[in-house]
Amino acid sequence: MRRLMAVSLALMAANPVRAGSGPELPVWLAGCWQQADGDSWTEECWTLPHGGLMVGSGHSGTGAKVASFEFMRIEASDKGPVFYGAPRGNGWTPFPSAPDAEGGVTFLNVEHDYPQRIRYWREGELLHAEISLADGTQAEGWTYRRSVPSN
16 A cells, blocks of 8 residues: 555656646645745745645745745646735736746746746755746745755
């Protein structure tokens, strides 16, 4: 039984989940991810895709103080995944997917003030996230490692 479960999990990690016959959702984004630099920290958590939807949250701060937070979701659509962000829980801004020749996932909304582009990609065990203007300028990035809960 354990072997079957291990094989199933390995296949899930290797193959993105499809929402029906629609475009793929980034299953490799699922889990909790953290970047820590001294007393400062940033964390994002994403659910596995179910029913064409991934739900996420992120927050950052220093020490025990939370400086910012955001609720997020990625929904499958006929034109590709769409990222929705709600900073501080206010409103949902859509970012439709855009081509990403580098093996990650890119979302783009040129009508938004900042960010206009949101990009995620993996390098081995690391998750990278970057926000910027549509042309890549004014970029801000994070490099996350899987977050391990402490007891």
